[in-house]
Amino acid sequence: MPSMETLRAFAATVEANDHVGAIERFYAPDASTRENENPPISGRDVLAAKERATLARVASVKTTRIGPLLLDGDRSAIRWRFEFTAKDGSVRAMEEVAWQTWRGEQLIEEHFFYDPAMIHKVRTAVAAE
Template sequence: MPTTDTLERFIALVESNDHVQAIETFYAPHASMQENQAAPRVGRDLLLAGERKVMARAASVDSRCVRPVFVNGDHVVIRWVFRFVWQDDSVTEMEELAHQRWEGERIVQEQFFYDPAQRTPQSPPGAAI
């Protein structure tokens, strides 16, 4: 079960938009991530590679935790709001719930729940339709 201090440090790192460091610091080597009902991605190295790829496409990211955070033993649920501005100036705004299972101070399993329609980038402001 993660301590309150560990959860706050994790949230602060994500809110600082250092998602890669959050994975390096808080995910177990055998951790998995799953998008909605898709097959999980397994292994911290794979998770890091995927996160680096996404972040390289972004011109900027704004990440925010919407409180409260729900904790029940080893299970944590966090509501996140993300705003990605991509290199082409299009924007993706997403709201999701992340259900995590922790072993001690490390995340070992995470599943995200969100409306997949949110993943479609919107045209840059002022762009012709």
């Protein structure tokens, strides 16, 4: 079971937009993640590489935790809002709930729940004059 201090440190790392660092620091070597009903992806190194590739496709991401951190034994839940700025300057946003299972102080499984239709255009870049 993770301590609340560990969960707070994890959330702070993600909110600082250090997504890869959060994986490397808090995930167990055999951790897995799953998006909605897609098959799980396993292995901390594989997950970190996938996150690096995702981040390379955008100019930036702003991550905000919405609401409290929920912790009950080995289970935790966090509600997130992500704003992705594309390389063309357009911004898209989505919210998700991360349902997590911990083994001691390491995240062993994370299941993300979100509505893919929630990603919507917030604004576009100002055209060059």
